[in-house]
Amino acid sequence: MKKYIAYAIASGLLLTAGWPSHGFPLLLFIAFVPLLLTEHQISQRAEFKKKGRKIFGLSFLAFIIWNAIVIWWLHFAKETDANGDLQNSWLAYLIPVIANAFFMSIVFQIYHWVKTKAGNIYGLVFLPAIWISFEKLHLNWELTWPWFNLGNGFAKWYEWVQWYEYTGTFGGTLWIWVTNLVIFYYLTAYINKKEINYLNKLGIFGGLLIAVPIGISYIIYANYEEKGKALHALILQPDLDPYNEKYMKDGLQIYDELKQLAVKNMQPNTQFVVAPETAIPGSSALVFDNLYNDLIIQDIQQWTNSKKDLHFVTGASVMRIYPVASLATESASVMKDGITWYDAYNSALQLGSNDSIQIYHKSKLVPGVENFPYRSFLMPIIGEFMLNFGGTTKTLGTQPNRSVFKNKTNAAAVAPIICYESIYGEYTTEYVREGANVLFTMTNDSWWGSTDGHRQLLLYGNLRAIENRRAIVRSANSGVSAFVNQRGDIMKSLPYGEQGALNGTVLMNSELTFYTKYGDVLARVALLIMGIILAYTLAQKLLYKQVKKKNIK
Template sequence: MFRYILLAILSGLLLAFGWPSKGFPLILFVGFVPLLFIENKIAQQVDTKRKGLKLFGLSYLAFFIWNAIGIWWLHYAQELNSDGQWQNSWTAYLFPVFANSLLMSLVFQLYHWVKSKAGNFYGIPFFPVIWMSFEKFHLNWEMTWPWFNLGNGFANFPKWVQWYEFTGTFGGTLWILVGNLIIFYYLYGFLNLKEKKFRNKLILFTVLWIGIPIGISYWIYNSYEEKGEEITAMVLQPELNPYTEKYNKSSFEIVNELIQMTHQNMQPKVDFVVAPETAFPGSGPGLNIDKLEADYLLQQFQSNFIRYPEMTFVSGVELMRFYPYEKFATKTASRFGNTDMLYDVTNSAIQLNQKDSIQYYHKSKLVVGVEHFPYMSILKPILGDLMMNFGGTVRTHLTQEQRTVFKNSFNNAVVAPIICYESIYGDFTTGYVRNGANILFIMTNDSWWGDSDGHRELLLFGNLRAIENRRDIVRSANSGISGFINQKGEITSSLAYEKQGALIGKAQLNNELTFYSKHGDYLARIALLIAGILIGYTVAMQILNWQKKKNKI
């Protein structure tokens, strides 16, 4: 048993050390191998009782180590203690670690069950398809947390995965999982039979499986030519501490700082100025969605930017919608103070200029426990308001079904206003592109976790969105890292973390749709279909075997 524990620890460490931003992704191709050895050995033990429980505990240990190391930075989130002082939040860190490790262990347990009941012929291919199905599920349910989807592991090596324009990150997940199975199979054969042919095939097939896709990727990288009309954008990085400044400064002070930063850095022919997520209003209520044209803060932008008649301002903003009667309110609405009026809060993006009407979009992939209370009708009676409150609210924000894009009268840019957490979601991002977006703007506030891997990893995930859709990215972050990413997924310029200022760069407007932009997560949908068939087959075989035993009795 001690040997199994060591193998589980090894598996967790390998997966963690292969993860961005500091990990090396080649390690991911062996990350599951120790776990596969454990599963195979336990499955072969005829007299061992509670094999499933033993495997569950060992796999949980491995996945716990991976999760615990991979998102260590989450504990830097701050919460107020009983003395009104800011302190690190271990709740924000431990809950996703325990919960995600549990889900991963259940998936591995299901793989073990199918393999044990249906045999290796069906069980081995079940491993990649059930894991991909789990990742797809994790992208879409109310407690969504796709940070550890395996295809994200190559975010720091965009030259290796240029073929994501055809497969999306699920191509990377499949690549890693099948690679682990190849290495496990031939390594197992060599260790048990001591035959050189297994060693030679292990080396040959591993090199080919990993090397060929990388080679193809470099060929795509070198042959791809960036496309589209060129625009110039300025990204603002106000560098407001979200705990001590952002929600304590007055709205007028914050808006004035954004305006002054724009004036100080303006150059001829800047088409866009981009500000970060919820750049304003800061403290106090959000802007009234139904009265934007008359809003005083927006009028300040309009009047101060009149000297730039063809410049368009795009920013993150907090908005509110009020409902005078309860029958008009949504399920996410809350009561406004002691009044009978209900209201919704949105984390939104807004576009304005000197000619067009104001456009807005509501963030629709929300951070669980911060912007969204999952399964509220079930969990709220149990947990109450036990949610993280990072200067915002402890309610569920209002979202929208469709991906709105921003157009303007001065150039051909069609902007995808992606807000923070949304940039992790590949298929979700294609919704903007299919609606006409030829450039991606990412507005984010990653300052909640300080100068840690959190903001760096989210930046790197943007590389993958650029490749998948072959779209340039203009990124504005509250405290950084702001910058520009080209259509090959390369960060071409950036503004360092915790540096206040602005950065001006060029970006291109590509109107062509990639295969992935058109079809989204088709690999995951195929995996779901195959997983369903294999589970159905396994259940049917179990029922038939049970009936045979019953008839014999």
Template sequence: MKRFIYSILSGILLALSWPTYGFPFLLFTAFVPLLLLEHEITQKKEKYSDWKVFGFTYISFLIWNYGATQWLHFSQNPDGSLSWIAFIFPLVVNSFLMSFTFTLFHFIKRKGGTWSGLIFFPVIWICFEKIHLNWELSWPWLNLGNAFANYPQSIQWYEATGTFGGTLWVLVVNEILFYYIRAYQVTGKRAYVWKLTFYCILLIGIPIAISLLIYQSYKEISKQKLEVVLAQPALDPYNDKYSQDGEQIVENLLSSIENDITPNTSFVVSPETAFPGRGFISINNLPNDPYIEQIKNWMRINNPNLSFVSGASLFKEYTTPKTSTARYIKEGNYWVDLYNSAIQIDLPDEVQYYNKSRLVVGVEHFPYSKILKPIVGNYMLDFGGTMESLGTQEHPTVFHHKKNEAKIAPIICYESIYGEYVGRFVRRGANVLFIMTNDSWWSDSQGHKQLLSYARLRAIETRRDIARSANSGISAFINQRGDIEKRLGYGVRGALKGEVNLNTKLTFYVKYGDWIARVSFIISGIIIAYVITKNIIEHMKIKKNAEKYKILKNKN
């Protein structure tokens, strides 16, 4: 019963730590009950200890995943029913992966000793988070460093470490708490209580104090300041967006912002897949597309000097299948790739485009299709009119402007979770971030609020202003410290006008990316090699002693 209480307590603390409803500093205690539970099982040398650790931790991580991401069930199937598979699959699988990672720590600790385990735990958890950012089942939503997104004053040092600095911070404090709690339990000495208090104040207080100093002294870096208007058309993605005529969608989009356009407006930013709604626009014929021409005509009347940056649905034709995502169109005898894209329209005729490359699993991307398709069939959630994997591109594209110094990182929705990937745009010259998103698939739930919060992390990591246009909201302007300066609430149709600063300076994190994760892989590899070698040597000694004993016994 005590172990069940421990596992449930950890799950509740983890869930209550998550934005946007939670208090992230609970994370500093959230793993302590699990560490105590694991230590008891290890100390007693119980049979099937790996399975016991896995089972109890699975309860914790189910509670955490449920509490933080239950909003996923608001997504709808094509028939209008709620899609519970969109919630249950990541709930079950992500909890499994977390429990597997914790059980691996237990195995190493059991085989290599307490100190090997305590060093291994934070680094293997960071390795798990890093893998979760890069493999085909990517779901880094619950990476621990994300939890502090709504408290930018306390994590300004993310400009050097990225979110993995937050993950390491959380896990080290948990281990210090666990160590001194165990020391007090064993000895009963109050000195360990004072040491526990001292080290917690030190390890939590110093990073926060450093961050507050950076926050208070930081001055916005600005090579140039530009006026930007964000469009928020508030189209219902299930009933309106893919049923209306594309020309009408563009007209409604433009009418929602034209009262906010001034001669000083440099950019209009509209949301992910803002047009054409139903169907796709050919990449091969972008300058002559009728929807783009409709926007150009509007620009000629309202402000011919501005740039129109928007999400759009694009496609590209091939005579032969040139990519793994290309699909065959039997009627025309050709192959086609579909893309979730961003475009920049400038007068007189230039159109730049970028194809989203970090895709949502099960919605835009069928992971490990060669293995999973024969098992689950062609089932994918129909978000945006496609039931196949979308195409991507190898390198990020930065949009340039001929009339000012702006170099735009066109980040599309889910991509804003990936710190190192966003940093690649900045290394390619981006001096401002435009985020285009349509997260109204999940209604007015925690989903769109959490995604907005995560954008604040990217502002700190890159020290870039962010202009974020969301279909139904929340559209916002975020400064280089991660503060939300202006916002347009969920469900409001209209526009939001603000200014962005252009910054060309590169942060340590942008230059070196997820360096903490790379170091963690090295340390994990060393510890695993050490434990394997140690156990092989011990096994050989036991075998050798057994042979000596056998020889002596035969002599006697």
């Protein structure tokens, strides 16, 4: 059994060593092989009892090592202790680590069951299908946490996956699983038969599976020409401490400092000034139905209207008030007076050049931070406990459709992507299908300090540039703020922890990629394959029981 524990640990460490931002993704092509060998050999050995439990436990060991090391930075999130002091939140770290490893282990356990009942070939086809289906679920349910979706593993080595414009990140997931399974197959054949021919085939087919997609990607990368008219933007990076400044400091003072940063760094050709998530008004919130009368909004309109072709796109905390309970939405909360209800929004605004105010409410919310998952079921169990990131402990309001910011003075059609939303591939295509020709990402990912948290989010988000062939203008509260071109290259950036502003130019592309048009086709095919094989396996099991029952009689 010690050998299999070592195998499980090896898989966990290989997955970790292959992961962004410091890993080398070539390791991902062999990372699952030790775990696959573990499952196969335990299944074949008669002396092992309760094989399913052993396989579940060993897979959980592998996955918890991967999860625990890769998102170690999550524990740097702060929470207030009994004395009112900020301390590291181990709960914010342990819950996603344990839960995600548990879900992955369930997926692997179902694969083991199908392989045992339906046969090896069915099992090996079923495994990529159920894993992709699990990743698709993780993109859409209320416990959404797609941080470990395998296609994200190439985010730093994006030159390898330029064909994401056809497949999205699920193409990367399929690539990793098929390569691991081919290597596992020939390695197992060699272990069983000791014929060198199987090692030769392992090297040939494994090498081709890795090299050919990379080669195709580099050809696409070298030959892709950016398209569209130029857009000139100024990115603001205020670098406010999210715990001791951003939501404690006076909102007017925060805005005034942001404005000075913008006015000081604007150039004659600047068309857009972009500020980060919840950049205004700081410690309070704008009132949705009174925006035009807000002093900050009026001041923004005044200085942007002084220049013909200037717009200000920013993140903002927005509140909508309902004077009576009957008008309140499901996400609304009651104020301290017990009578007035309100919705809190994490929003994006576009103002300037005499256009009307345009607004978008963030709709992919961070579970446990901005959204109470399965609220009606869980709230009676755990109460109103939420992690206090971003100035709210309530479920934020959302909107059903994506908004695109357009204007009267230039061709820009802006996708206002807010923080966590940037890691959702098909979700982002909704902006582009609505006409967006450039992506603006507004984020505040400085809750974890100078760790891999903000670096991973930056790299994951840059994959949206490849999928949609849309340039990205990214404004982060503390960094990294950046201009990213349509190939996923970071052209200019401001480092983490530096206050400043950055001028740059991107191109606005209006052509739609295959992925933009059709989305997660691979995931839909995987769901179909998983369903067919699962139904077949259940039918086989039911038939076997009926035959056995008849024979007994």
